[in-house]
Amino acid sequence: MSNSIKVFSPSTVANVGCGYDVLGFALDGIGEEMVVTELSDDKMVILENDKFDLPLKPDKNVASVAAQALLDAAGIKKGYSFAFDKQIHPGSGMGTSASSSAGAVFAVNELIGRPFNTHQLVEFAMEGERMLSGKAHADNVAPNLLGGFTLVRAYGPLDVLQLPTPDNMYVAIVHPQVVVKTTDAKRMLKQTVKLDQAVAQWGNVGGLVSGLYESDFGLIGRSMEDHIVEPVRKLLIPLYDEVKAKALEEGAIGCSIAGSGPSIFAFAEGKATAEKIKASMQAIYDEVGILAYTYLSKIGTEGVRVL
Protein backbone atom coordinates (compact mmCIF):
# COMPACT_ATOMS: atom_id res chain seq x y z
CA MET A 1 0.00 0.00 0.00
CA SER A 2 1.35 3.40 -1.01
CA ASN A 3 1.77 5.92 1.79
CA SER A 4 0.61 8.79 -0.42
CA ILE A 5 -2.47 9.30 -2.57
CA LYS A 6 -3.78 11.96 -4.93
CA VAL A 7 -7.54 12.37 -5.19
CA PHE A 8 -9.95 14.59 -7.06
CA SER A 9 -12.90 15.94 -5.06
CA PRO A 10 -15.63 17.65 -7.08
CA SER A 11 -17.28 20.92 -6.22
CA THR A 12 -20.92 20.64 -5.28
CA VAL A 13 -24.04 22.76 -5.22
CA ALA A 14 -26.44 22.39 -2.29
CA ASN A 15 -30.14 23.31 -1.98
CA VAL A 16 -30.99 23.25 -5.73
CA GLY A 17 -33.75 25.84 -5.32
CA CYS A 18 -36.55 24.22 -3.36
CA GLY A 19 -34.41 21.67 -1.49
CA TYR A 20 -32.86 23.82 1.23
CA ASP A 21 -30.57 21.71 3.43
CA VAL A 22 -31.53 18.41 1.74
CA LEU A 23 -30.68 18.41 -1.99
CA GLY A 24 -27.33 18.76 -3.73
CA PHE A 25 -25.38 17.72 -6.80
CA ALA A 26 -21.76 17.30 -7.89
CA LEU A 27 -19.92 18.95 -10.75
CA ASP A 28 -17.91 17.05 -13.33
CA GLY A 29 -14.17 17.74 -13.34
CA ILE A 30 -14.46 21.01 -11.40
CA GLY A 31 -13.24 20.86 -7.85
CA GLU A 32 -9.92 20.27 -6.17
CA GLU A 33 -6.98 17.92 -6.21
CA MET A 34 -5.59 16.81 -2.89
CA VAL A 35 -2.42 14.94 -2.06
CA VAL A 36 -2.59 13.12 1.26
CA THR A 37 0.60 11.56 2.59
CA GLU A 38 1.18 9.41 5.64
CA LEU A 39 3.69 10.90 8.07
CA SER A 40 6.06 9.18 10.45
CA ASP A 41 4.30 10.52 13.55
CA ASP A 42 0.60 10.95 14.41
CA LYS A 43 0.44 14.73 13.73
CA MET A 44 -1.73 16.31 11.02
CA VAL A 45 0.00 18.85 8.78
CA ILE A 46 -1.71 21.28 6.41
CA LEU A 47 0.73 22.27 3.69
CA GLU A 48 0.78 25.94 2.87
CA ASN A 49 -0.79 27.04 -0.38
CA ASP A 50 0.16 30.31 -2.02
CA LYS A 51 -3.13 30.55 -3.97
CA PHE A 52 -5.59 30.52 -1.08
CA ASP A 53 -5.31 31.47 2.54
CA LEU A 54 -6.42 28.17 4.10
CA PRO A 55 -6.31 27.50 7.85
CA LEU A 56 -3.00 25.82 8.67
CA LYS A 57 -3.86 24.68 12.19
CA PRO A 58 -5.03 21.05 12.01
CA ASP A 59 -7.93 21.69 14.40
CA LYS A 60 -9.15 24.57 12.21
CA ASN A 61 -8.85 22.91 8.81
CA VAL A 62 -11.86 20.84 7.71
CA ALA A 63 -9.67 18.23 5.99
CA SER A 64 -7.65 17.30 9.06
CA VAL A 65 -10.68 17.53 11.35
CA ALA A 66 -12.69 15.16 9.13
CA ALA A 67 -9.75 12.80 8.67
CA GLN A 68 -9.16 12.75 12.44
CA ALA A 69 -12.83 11.79 13.02
CA LEU A 70 -12.36 8.83 10.69
CA LEU A 71 -9.09 7.74 12.32
CA ASP A 72 -10.63 7.99 15.79
CA ALA A 73 -13.55 5.80 14.71
CA ALA A 74 -11.11 3.27 13.24
CA GLY A 75 -8.97 3.38 16.39
CA ILE A 76 -5.88 4.25 14.35
CA LYS A 77 -3.19 6.69 15.45
CA LYS A 78 -1.50 8.09 12.35
CA GLY A 79 -0.56 11.49 10.99
CA TYR A 80 -1.02 12.82 7.45
CA SER A 81 -0.08 15.86 5.45
CA PHE A 82 -2.66 17.49 3.20
CA ALA A 83 -1.86 19.52 0.11
CA PHE A 84 -4.67 21.24 -1.79
CA ASP A 85 -5.02 22.52 -5.32
CA LYS A 86 -8.44 24.18 -5.56
CA GLN A 87 -10.00 25.43 -8.80
CA ILE A 88 -12.82 27.24 -7.03
CA HIS A 89 -12.26 30.20 -4.73
CA PRO A 90 -13.43 29.62 -1.15
CA GLY A 91 -16.62 31.50 -0.23
CA SER A 92 -18.31 30.69 -3.53
CA GLY A 93 -21.24 28.68 -2.18
CA MET A 94 -19.99 25.74 -4.22
CA GLY A 95 -18.95 23.60 -1.29
CA THR A 96 -15.22 24.27 -1.24
CA SER A 97 -14.90 23.29 2.41
CA ALA A 98 -17.02 20.19 1.87
CA SER A 99 -14.83 19.10 -1.02
CA SER A 100 -11.79 19.22 1.26
CA SER A 101 -13.59 17.32 4.04
CA ALA A 102 -14.82 14.71 1.60
CA GLY A 103 -11.50 14.41 -0.21
CA ALA A 104 -9.63 13.98 3.07
CA VAL A 105 -11.81 11.18 4.46
CA PHE A 106 -11.87 9.42 1.09
CA ALA A 107 -8.08 9.61 0.77
CA VAL A 108 -7.32 8.45 4.33
CA ASN A 109 -9.87 5.63 4.02
CA GLU A 110 -8.00 4.44 0.90
CA LEU A 111 -4.63 4.67 2.63
CA ILE A 112 -5.74 2.57 5.60
CA GLY A 113 -7.36 -0.15 3.45
CA ARG A 114 -10.98 1.05 3.09
CA PRO A 115 -12.51 0.01 6.40
CA PHE A 116 -15.49 2.34 5.81
CA ASN A 117 -18.13 2.50 3.07
CA THR A 118 -19.16 5.67 1.26
CA HIS A 119 -22.16 6.35 3.50
CA GLN A 120 -19.91 6.14 6.57
CA LEU A 121 -17.46 8.52 4.91
CA VAL A 122 -20.30 11.04 4.63
CA GLU A 123 -20.63 10.99 8.42
CA PHE A 124 -16.93 11.64 8.95
CA ALA A 125 -16.83 14.41 6.34
CA MET A 126 -19.73 16.06 8.16
CA GLU A 127 -17.38 16.60 11.12
CA GLY A 128 -15.43 19.07 8.98
CA GLU A 129 -18.66 20.94 8.32
CA ARG A 130 -19.53 20.87 12.02
CA MET A 131 -16.20 22.44 12.98
CA LEU A 132 -16.78 25.20 10.45
CA SER A 133 -20.44 26.07 10.95
CA GLY A 134 -21.40 24.47 14.24
CA LYS A 135 -23.76 22.10 12.46
CA ALA A 136 -22.86 18.82 10.78
CA HIS A 137 -24.45 19.45 7.39
CA ALA A 138 -24.42 16.73 4.76
CA ASP A 139 -25.99 18.50 1.79
CA ASN A 140 -22.59 19.21 0.20
CA VAL A 141 -20.49 16.28 1.42
CA ALA A 142 -23.13 13.76 0.27
CA PRO A 143 -22.92 14.66 -3.46
CA ASN A 144 -19.15 15.07 -2.98
CA LEU A 145 -18.75 11.47 -1.98
CA LEU A 146 -21.61 9.81 -3.87
CA GLY A 147 -21.67 11.93 -7.04
CA GLY A 148 -24.78 12.95 -8.97
CA PHE A 149 -27.85 14.28 -7.19
CA THR A 150 -28.32 13.36 -3.54
CA LEU A 151 -31.07 13.84 -0.99
CA VAL A 152 -30.31 13.99 2.71
CA ARG A 153 -33.65 12.58 3.81
CA ALA A 154 -32.88 12.69 7.50
CA TYR A 155 -30.22 13.09 10.15
CA GLY A 156 -30.15 10.88 13.24
CA PRO A 157 -29.80 8.33 11.83
CA LEU A 158 -28.34 9.82 8.69
CA ASP A 159 -30.26 8.71 5.59
CA VAL A 160 -28.66 9.80 2.32
CA LEU A 161 -30.23 8.84 -1.00
CA GLN A 162 -28.69 8.91 -4.44
CA LEU A 163 -31.07 10.21 -7.11
CA PRO A 164 -30.78 9.65 -10.86
CA THR A 165 -29.01 12.14 -13.11
CA PRO A 166 -30.72 12.84 -16.45
CA ASP A 167 -28.57 12.52 -19.56
CA ASN A 168 -27.26 15.65 -21.19
CA MET A 169 -27.86 17.80 -18.10
CA TYR A 170 -25.41 20.68 -17.74
CA VAL A 171 -24.95 23.49 -15.30
CA ALA A 172 -23.60 27.00 -15.83
CA ILE A 173 -22.37 28.83 -12.74
CA VAL A 174 -21.33 32.40 -12.11
CA HIS A 175 -19.41 33.41 -9.01
CA PRO A 176 -19.48 37.17 -8.53
CA GLN A 177 -16.62 38.19 -6.25
CA VAL A 178 -18.56 39.43 -3.27
CA VAL A 179 -18.29 37.96 0.21
CA VAL A 180 -21.28 36.08 1.62
CA LYS A 181 -20.55 34.35 4.88
CA THR A 182 -22.46 31.12 5.44
CA THR A 183 -23.16 32.21 9.00
CA ASP A 184 -24.72 35.50 7.79
CA ALA A 185 -26.75 33.67 5.16
CA LYS A 186 -28.07 31.33 7.86
CA ARG A 187 -28.86 34.15 10.27
CA MET A 188 -31.01 35.96 7.69
CA LEU A 189 -33.41 33.04 7.38
CA LYS A 190 -36.48 33.24 9.56
CA GLN A 191 -36.70 30.28 11.90
CA THR A 192 -40.41 29.83 11.21
CA VAL A 193 -42.17 29.58 7.87
CA LYS A 194 -45.83 29.83 6.93
CA LEU A 195 -47.50 26.46 6.63
CA ASP A 196 -48.77 27.16 3.10
CA GLN A 197 -45.28 28.13 1.97
CA ALA A 198 -43.85 25.00 3.54
CA VAL A 199 -46.49 22.92 1.73
CA ALA A 200 -45.60 24.60 -1.58
CA GLN A 201 -41.94 23.87 -0.91
CA TRP A 202 -42.45 20.17 -0.19
CA GLY A 203 -44.66 19.90 -3.26
CA ASN A 204 -41.69 21.23 -5.20
CA VAL A 205 -39.16 18.90 -3.56
CA GLY A 206 -41.40 15.97 -4.49
CA GLY A 207 -41.71 17.37 -8.02
CA LEU A 208 -37.96 17.82 -8.40
CA VAL A 209 -37.24 14.26 -7.28
CA SER A 210 -39.89 12.97 -9.72
CA GLY A 211 -38.41 15.16 -12.48
CA LEU A 212 -34.96 13.61 -11.97
CA TYR A 213 -36.41 10.08 -12.20
CA GLU A 214 -38.43 10.99 -15.31
CA SER A 215 -35.65 13.07 -16.93
CA ASP A 216 -38.39 15.69 -17.30
CA PHE A 217 -36.54 19.00 -17.62
CA GLY A 218 -39.75 21.04 -17.64
CA LEU A 219 -40.81 19.51 -14.34
CA ILE A 220 -37.32 19.97 -12.87
CA GLY A 221 -37.42 23.65 -13.79
CA ARG A 222 -40.93 24.29 -12.43
CA SER A 223 -40.08 22.45 -9.23
CA MET A 224 -36.96 24.49 -8.44
CA GLU A 225 -39.12 27.42 -7.34
CA ASP A 226 -38.22 28.46 -3.79
CA HIS A 227 -40.36 30.89 -1.83
CA ILE A 228 -38.51 30.54 1.46
CA VAL A 229 -34.75 30.88 1.02
CA GLU A 230 -34.16 32.63 -2.31
CA PRO A 231 -36.14 35.82 -1.49
CA VAL A 232 -33.89 36.41 1.54
CA ARG A 233 -30.52 35.27 0.28
CA LYS A 234 -30.68 36.94 -3.09
CA LEU A 235 -30.44 40.29 -1.27
CA LEU A 236 -26.74 39.58 -0.74
CA ILE A 237 -26.09 38.85 -4.42
CA PRO A 238 -25.74 41.84 -6.74
CA LEU A 239 -27.93 41.71 -9.87
CA TYR A 240 -29.42 38.34 -8.89
CA ASP A 241 -32.80 38.94 -10.52
CA GLU A 242 -31.17 40.15 -13.73
CA VAL A 243 -28.85 37.14 -13.94
CA LYS A 244 -31.70 34.71 -13.32
CA ALA A 245 -34.03 36.37 -15.83
CA LYS A 246 -31.28 36.35 -18.46
CA ALA A 247 -30.41 32.69 -17.82
CA LEU A 248 -34.07 31.68 -18.23
CA GLU A 249 -34.34 33.83 -21.36
CA GLU A 250 -31.32 31.98 -22.79
CA GLY A 251 -33.07 28.66 -22.24
CA ALA A 252 -32.11 27.60 -18.72
CA ILE A 253 -34.21 24.81 -17.23
CA GLY A 254 -34.09 26.64 -13.91
CA CYS A 255 -31.82 28.98 -11.98
CA SER A 256 -31.16 29.51 -8.30
CA ILE A 257 -28.54 30.26 -5.65
CA ALA A 258 -25.67 27.79 -5.15
CA GLY A 259 -25.69 26.88 -1.47
CA SER A 260 -25.71 30.06 0.57
CA GLY A 261 -24.35 32.03 -2.39
CA PRO A 262 -23.10 34.23 -3.88
CA SER A 263 -22.69 31.86 -6.84
CA ILE A 264 -25.71 31.44 -9.10
CA PHE A 265 -26.28 28.23 -11.02
CA ALA A 266 -28.52 27.48 -13.99
CA PHE A 267 -29.37 24.05 -15.40
CA ALA A 268 -29.42 23.52 -19.15
CA GLU A 269 -30.18 20.68 -21.50
CA GLY A 270 -27.07 20.29 -23.65
CA LYS A 271 -23.69 21.96 -23.61
CA ALA A 272 -24.43 24.62 -26.23
CA THR A 273 -27.27 26.13 -24.22
CA ALA A 274 -25.16 26.01 -21.06
CA GLU A 275 -22.36 27.89 -22.89
CA LYS A 276 -24.78 30.63 -23.95
CA ILE A 277 -26.10 30.97 -20.41
CA LYS A 278 -22.60 31.10 -18.96
CA ALA A 279 -21.58 33.86 -21.37
CA SER A 280 -24.70 35.91 -20.66
CA MET A 281 -24.17 35.65 -16.88
CA GLN A 282 -20.57 36.77 -17.27
CA ALA A 283 -21.62 39.68 -19.50
CA ILE A 284 -24.00 41.07 -16.87
CA TYR A 285 -21.23 41.34 -14.27
CA ASP A 286 -18.64 42.51 -16.82
CA GLU A 287 -20.87 45.38 -17.82
CA VAL A 288 -20.96 46.84 -14.32
CA GLY A 289 -17.36 45.96 -13.51
CA ILE A 290 -17.99 43.27 -10.88
CA LEU A 291 -15.31 40.59 -11.12
CA ALA A 292 -16.99 37.22 -11.67
CA TYR A 293 -15.76 33.71 -12.45
CA THR A 294 -17.89 31.37 -14.52
CA TYR A 295 -17.94 27.60 -14.78
CA LEU A 296 -19.60 25.08 -17.03
CA SER A 297 -19.98 21.41 -16.22
CA LYS A 298 -22.05 18.34 -16.81
CA ILE A 299 -23.73 17.08 -13.67
CA GLY A 300 -20.92 14.97 -12.23
CA THR A 301 -22.04 11.43 -11.67
CA GLU A 302 -18.80 10.48 -9.93
CA GLY A 303 -17.88 11.48 -6.41
CA VAL A 304 -14.34 11.76 -5.00
CA ARG A 305 -11.94 9.52 -6.89
CA VAL A 306 -8.30 8.50 -6.97
CA LEU A 307 -6.23 10.25 -9.63
Next chain:
Amino acid sequence: MSNSIKVFSPSTVANVGCGYDVLGFALDGIGEEMVVTELSDDKMVILENDKFDLPLKPDKNVASVAAQALLDAAGIKKGYSFAFDKQIHPGSGMGTSASSSAGAVFAVNELIGRPFNTHQLVEFAMEGERMLSGKAHADNVAPNLLGGFTLVRAYGPLDVLQLPTPDNMYVAIVHPQVVVKTTDAKRMLKQTVKLDQAVAQWGNVGGLVSGLYESDFGLIGRSMEDHIVEPVRKLLIPLYDEVKAKALEEGAIGCSIAGSGPSIFAFAEGKATAEKIKASMQAIYDEVGILAYTYLSKIGTEGVRVL
Protein backbone atom coordinates in the same frame (compact mmCIF):
# COMPACT_ATOMS: atom_id res chain seq x y z
CA MET B 1 -74.45 7.85 -27.08
CA SER B 2 -76.29 6.57 -24.03
CA ASN B 3 -77.97 9.18 -21.85
CA SER B 4 -77.07 7.33 -18.66
CA ILE B 5 -73.80 6.01 -17.32
CA LYS B 6 -72.66 4.02 -14.30
CA VAL B 7 -69.16 4.70 -12.97
CA PHE B 8 -66.99 3.47 -10.15
CA SER B 9 -65.04 6.12 -8.23
CA PRO B 10 -62.40 4.83 -5.81
CA SER B 11 -61.88 6.04 -2.29
CA THR B 12 -58.61 7.86 -1.75
CA VAL B 13 -56.22 8.68 1.05
CA ALA B 14 -54.58 12.11 1.11
CA ASN B 15 -51.39 13.32 2.86
CA VAL B 16 -49.69 9.90 3.22
CA GLY B 17 -47.83 10.95 6.36
CA CYS B 18 -45.28 13.55 5.36
CA GLY B 19 -47.11 14.86 2.28
CA TYR B 20 -49.76 17.08 3.84
CA ASP B 21 -51.91 18.67 1.12
CA VAL B 22 -49.80 17.29 -1.75
CA LEU B 23 -49.70 13.48 -1.75
CA GLY B 24 -52.53 10.97 -2.12
CA PHE B 25 -53.34 7.51 -3.43
CA ALA B 26 -56.37 5.57 -4.65
CA LEU B 27 -57.81 2.32 -3.34
CA ASP B 28 -58.62 -0.66 -5.52
CA GLY B 29 -62.29 -1.59 -5.72
CA ILE B 30 -63.29 0.33 -2.60
CA GLY B 31 -65.26 3.47 -3.26
CA GLU B 32 -68.64 4.28 -4.69
CA GLU B 33 -70.81 3.55 -7.68
CA MET B 34 -72.65 6.42 -9.27
CA VAL B 35 -75.36 6.45 -11.88
CA VAL B 36 -75.55 9.71 -13.78
CA THR B 37 -78.50 10.23 -16.13
CA GLU B 38 -79.22 13.07 -18.52
CA LEU B 39 -82.55 14.79 -17.81
CA SER B 40 -84.91 16.53 -20.18
CA ASP B 41 -84.33 19.95 -18.63
CA ASP B 42 -81.16 21.69 -17.35
CA LYS B 43 -81.77 21.06 -13.63
CA MET B 44 -79.49 18.97 -11.42
CA VAL B 45 -81.18 16.34 -9.24
CA ILE B 46 -79.61 14.45 -6.36
CA LEU B 47 -81.47 11.19 -5.81
CA GLU B 48 -82.21 10.35 -2.23
CA ASN B 49 -80.24 7.58 -0.60
CA ASP B 50 -81.54 5.74 2.42
CA LYS B 51 -78.03 4.64 3.54
CA PHE B 52 -76.41 8.06 3.95
CA ASP B 53 -77.78 11.50 4.61
CA LEU B 54 -76.32 13.30 1.59
CA PRO B 55 -77.18 16.92 0.72
CA LEU B 56 -80.06 16.91 -1.76
CA LYS B 57 -79.83 20.55 -2.86
CA PRO B 58 -77.78 20.68 -6.08
CA ASP B 59 -75.79 23.72 -4.90
CA LYS B 60 -74.82 21.88 -1.69
CA ASN B 61 -73.88 18.51 -3.18
CA VAL B 62 -70.29 18.20 -4.41
CA ALA B 63 -71.29 16.02 -7.38
CA SER B 64 -73.70 18.50 -8.93
CA VAL B 65 -71.47 21.46 -8.11
CA ALA B 66 -68.45 19.84 -9.80
CA ALA B 67 -70.53 18.68 -12.78
CA GLN B 68 -71.97 22.18 -13.17
CA ALA B 69 -68.44 23.66 -13.26
CA LEU B 70 -67.58 21.31 -16.11
CA LEU B 71 -70.78 22.08 -18.04
CA ASP B 72 -70.24 25.82 -17.62
CA ALA B 73 -66.70 25.52 -18.99
CA ALA B 74 -68.02 23.50 -21.93
CA GLY B 75 -70.81 26.03 -22.52
CA ILE B 76 -73.42 23.27 -22.31
CA LYS B 77 -76.83 23.65 -20.65
CA LYS B 78 -77.98 20.23 -19.55
CA GLY B 79 -79.38 18.66 -16.39
CA TYR B 80 -78.42 15.35 -14.78
CA SER B 81 -79.58 13.15 -11.96
CA PHE B 82 -77.02 11.59 -9.64
CA ALA B 83 -77.54 8.38 -7.68
CA PHE B 84 -74.87 7.22 -5.23
CA ASP B 85 -73.98 3.89 -3.74
CA LYS B 86 -71.13 4.49 -1.29
CA GLN B 87 -69.19 1.72 0.46
CA ILE B 88 -67.41 4.12 2.80
CA HIS B 89 -69.19 6.18 5.42
CA PRO B 90 -68.82 9.94 4.95
CA GLY B 91 -66.53 11.61 7.48
CA SER B 92 -63.96 8.84 7.27
CA GLY B 93 -61.05 10.91 5.95
CA MET B 94 -61.00 8.63 2.91
CA GLY B 95 -62.14 11.24 0.43
CA THR B 96 -65.82 10.34 0.18
CA SER B 97 -66.76 13.81 -1.03
CA ALA B 98 -63.87 13.83 -3.51
CA SER B 99 -64.98 10.50 -4.94
CA SER B 100 -68.41 11.95 -5.67
CA SER B 101 -66.93 15.10 -7.23
CA ALA B 102 -64.52 13.07 -9.33
CA GLY B 103 -67.14 10.50 -10.31
CA ALA B 104 -69.58 13.21 -11.36
CA VAL B 105 -67.19 15.12 -13.63
CA PHE B 106 -65.88 11.90 -15.14
CA ALA B 107 -69.42 10.64 -15.86
CA VAL B 108 -70.71 13.89 -17.34
CA ASN B 109 -67.54 14.25 -19.46
CA GLU B 110 -68.23 10.78 -20.88
CA LEU B 111 -71.89 11.61 -21.57
CA ILE B 112 -71.04 14.77 -23.51
CA GLY B 113 -68.35 13.12 -25.65
CA ARG B 114 -65.16 13.66 -23.60
CA PRO B 115 -64.26 17.26 -24.41
CA PHE B 116 -61.89 17.39 -21.40
CA ASN B 117 -58.79 15.38 -20.47
CA THR B 118 -58.17 13.88 -17.04
CA HIS B 119 -56.06 16.79 -15.78
CA GLN B 120 -58.86 19.19 -16.69
CA LEU B 121 -61.34 16.97 -14.87
CA VAL B 122 -59.22 17.39 -11.73
CA GLU B 123 -59.81 21.14 -11.91
CA PHE B 124 -63.58 20.73 -12.20
CA ALA B 125 -63.71 18.16 -9.42
CA MET B 126 -61.84 20.64 -7.20
CA GLU B 127 -64.90 22.91 -7.38
CA GLY B 128 -66.81 20.34 -5.36
CA GLU B 129 -64.08 20.49 -2.73
CA ARG B 130 -64.13 24.29 -2.80
CA MET B 131 -67.88 24.38 -2.12
CA LEU B 132 -67.39 22.04 0.83
CA SER B 133 -64.30 23.41 2.53
CA GLY B 134 -63.80 26.88 1.03
CA LYS B 135 -60.57 25.74 -0.61
CA ALA B 136 -60.21 23.93 -3.92
CA HIS B 137 -58.06 21.02 -2.75
CA ALA B 138 -56.78 18.48 -5.26
CA ASP B 139 -55.03 15.98 -3.00
CA ASN B 140 -58.02 13.59 -3.03
CA VAL B 141 -59.56 14.28 -6.44
CA ALA B 142 -56.19 13.83 -8.17
CA PRO B 143 -55.70 10.16 -7.18
CA ASN B 144 -59.47 9.69 -7.69
CA LEU B 145 -59.19 10.59 -11.35
CA LEU B 146 -55.64 9.48 -12.15
CA GLY B 147 -55.35 6.41 -9.93
CA GLY B 148 -52.21 5.29 -8.10
CA PHE B 149 -50.09 7.77 -6.16
CA THR B 150 -50.29 11.42 -7.12
CA LEU B 151 -48.44 14.56 -6.14
CA VAL B 152 -50.08 17.98 -6.38
CA ARG B 153 -46.85 19.86 -7.02
CA ALA B 154 -48.49 23.26 -7.29
CA TYR B 155 -51.74 25.17 -7.68
CA GLY B 156 -52.01 28.15 -10.02
CA PRO B 157 -51.36 26.72 -12.48
CA LEU B 158 -52.34 23.31 -11.22
CA ASP B 159 -49.52 20.79 -11.68
CA VAL B 160 -50.50 17.22 -10.81
CA LEU B 161 -47.99 14.38 -11.19
CA GLN B 162 -48.64 10.67 -11.30
CA LEU B 163 -46.08 8.66 -9.33
CA PRO B 164 -45.32 4.96 -9.74
CA THR B 165 -47.05 2.32 -7.64
CA PRO B 166 -44.81 -0.49 -6.37
CA ASP B 167 -46.00 -4.04 -7.03
CA ASN B 168 -47.61 -5.95 -4.22
CA MET B 169 -48.30 -2.82 -2.16
CA TYR B 170 -51.39 -3.10 0.03
CA VAL B 171 -53.12 -0.87 2.51
CA ALA B 172 -55.11 -1.74 5.62
CA ILE B 173 -57.47 0.94 6.92
CA VAL B 174 -59.46 1.25 10.10
CA HIS B 175 -62.26 3.79 10.47
CA PRO B 176 -63.23 4.22 14.12
CA GLN B 177 -66.71 5.72 14.28
CA VAL B 178 -65.91 9.08 15.79
CA VAL B 179 -66.64 12.40 14.12
CA VAL B 180 -63.70 14.52 12.94
CA LYS B 181 -64.74 17.52 10.91
CA THR B 182 -62.29 18.55 8.20
CA THR B 183 -62.77 22.17 9.25
CA ASP B 184 -61.83 21.35 12.87
CA ALA B 185 -58.84 19.33 11.72
CA LYS B 186 -57.65 22.30 9.62
CA ARG B 187 -58.20 24.80 12.44
CA MET B 188 -56.02 22.80 14.82
CA LEU B 189 -52.98 23.12 12.60
CA LYS B 190 -50.67 25.98 13.39
CA GLN B 191 -50.30 28.33 10.46
CA THR B 192 -46.54 28.58 10.94
CA VAL B 193 -44.02 25.78 11.30
CA LYS B 194 -40.43 25.76 12.46
CA LEU B 195 -37.95 25.91 9.61
CA ASP B 196 -36.08 22.81 10.77
CA GLN B 197 -39.32 20.83 10.96
CA ALA B 198 -40.28 22.02 7.49
CA VAL B 199 -36.86 20.93 6.21
CA ALA B 200 -37.29 17.50 7.80
CA GLN B 201 -40.73 17.25 6.19
CA TRP B 202 -39.51 18.09 2.67
CA GLY B 203 -36.64 15.68 3.09
CA ASN B 204 -39.27 13.04 3.79
CA VAL B 205 -41.47 14.02 0.84
CA GLY B 206 -38.43 13.70 -1.41
CA GLY B 207 -37.63 10.36 0.19
CA LEU B 208 -41.17 9.05 -0.24
CA VAL B 209 -41.24 9.99 -3.92
CA SER B 210 -37.86 8.30 -4.41
CA GLY B 211 -39.12 5.24 -2.49
CA LEU B 212 -42.09 4.90 -4.85
CA TYR B 213 -39.81 5.05 -7.91
CA GLU B 214 -37.40 2.55 -6.38
CA SER B 215 -40.13 0.26 -4.93
CA ASP B 216 -38.11 0.57 -1.73
CA PHE B 217 -40.58 -0.23 1.05
CA GLY B 218 -38.06 0.53 3.80
CA LEU B 219 -37.48 4.00 2.40
CA ILE B 220 -41.22 4.56 1.93
CA GLY B 221 -41.82 3.67 5.57
CA ARG B 222 -38.99 5.84 6.95
CA SER B 223 -40.12 8.75 4.80
CA MET B 224 -43.74 8.73 6.00
CA GLU B 225 -42.70 10.29 9.30
CA ASP B 226 -44.66 13.50 9.89
CA HIS B 227 -43.71 15.92 12.66
CA ILE B 228 -46.14 18.65 11.70
CA VAL B 229 -49.66 17.31 11.15
CA GLU B 230 -49.83 13.92 12.88
CA PRO B 231 -48.96 15.18 16.41
CA VAL B 232 -51.94 17.55 16.28
CA ARG B 233 -54.53 15.51 14.44
CA LYS B 234 -53.97 12.28 16.28
CA LEU B 235 -55.45 13.95 19.36
CA LEU B 236 -58.90 13.54 17.78
CA ILE B 237 -58.43 9.83 17.11
CA PRO B 238 -58.94 7.46 20.04
CA LEU B 239 -56.09 4.98 20.59
CA TYR B 240 -54.12 6.34 17.63
CA ASP B 241 -50.69 5.58 19.11
CA GLU B 242 -51.75 2.06 20.07
CA VAL B 243 -53.14 1.30 16.62
CA LYS B 244 -50.01 2.64 14.91
CA ALA B 245 -47.63 0.76 17.20
CA LYS B 246 -49.57 -2.47 16.66
CA ALA B 247 -49.63 -2.03 12.88
CA LEU B 248 -45.86 -1.52 12.79
CA GLU B 249 -45.38 -4.50 15.10
CA GLU B 250 -47.42 -6.61 12.66
CA GLY B 251 -45.09 -5.64 9.83
CA ALA B 252 -46.58 -2.45 8.39
CA ILE B 253 -44.29 -0.47 6.10
CA GLY B 254 -45.64 2.71 7.68
CA CYS B 255 -48.81 3.99 9.31
CA SER B 256 -50.46 7.40 9.47
CA ILE B 257 -53.73 9.31 9.42
CA ALA B 258 -55.94 9.10 6.31
CA GLY B 259 -56.57 12.70 5.24
CA SER B 260 -57.84 14.64 8.23
CA GLY B 261 -58.88 11.42 9.96
CA PRO B 262 -60.25 9.65 11.88
CA SER B 263 -59.32 6.71 9.65
CA ILE B 264 -55.84 5.27 10.08
CA PHE B 265 -54.06 3.56 7.20
CA ALA B 266 -51.06 1.24 7.17
CA PHE B 267 -49.09 0.11 4.12
CA ALA B 268 -48.00 -3.49 3.82
CA GLU B 269 -46.02 -5.56 1.36
CA GLY B 270 -48.33 -8.41 0.35
CA LYS B 271 -51.92 -9.22 1.16
CA ALA B 272 -51.25 -11.60 4.05
CA THR B 273 -49.43 -8.95 6.09
CA ALA B 274 -52.15 -6.42 5.31
CA GLU B 275 -54.80 -8.90 6.56
CA LYS B 276 -52.93 -9.36 9.84
CA ILE B 277 -52.64 -5.61 10.31
CA LYS B 278 -56.31 -5.06 9.53
CA ALA B 279 -57.36 -7.67 12.08
CA SER B 280 -55.10 -6.23 14.76
CA MET B 281 -56.44 -2.70 14.19
CA GLN B 282 -60.00 -3.98 14.44
CA ALA B 283 -59.19 -5.89 17.63
CA ILE B 284 -57.92 -2.77 19.41
CA TYR B 285 -61.22 -0.94 18.87
CA ASP B 286 -63.33 -4.05 19.51
CA GLU B 287 -61.68 -4.51 22.88
CA VAL B 288 -62.79 -1.09 24.14
CA GLY B 289 -66.17 -1.20 22.37
CA ILE B 290 -65.57 1.53 19.77
CA LEU B 291 -67.37 0.65 16.56
CA ALA B 292 -64.83 0.56 13.73
CA TYR B 293 -64.94 -0.47 10.08
CA THR B 294 -61.87 -1.92 8.43
CA TYR B 295 -60.84 -2.15 4.80
CA LEU B 296 -58.11 -3.89 2.87
CA SER B 297 -57.04 -2.99 -0.63
CA LYS B 298 -54.20 -3.02 -3.10
CA ILE B 299 -53.09 0.44 -4.08
CA GLY B 300 -55.55 1.16 -6.89
CA THR B 301 -53.75 2.01 -10.08
CA GLU B 302 -56.97 2.92 -11.87
CA GLY B 303 -58.95 6.10 -11.31
CA VAL B 304 -62.66 6.57 -11.94
CA ARG B 305 -63.94 4.16 -14.59
CA VAL B 306 -67.07 3.20 -16.44
CA LEU B 307 -68.80 0.09 -15.12
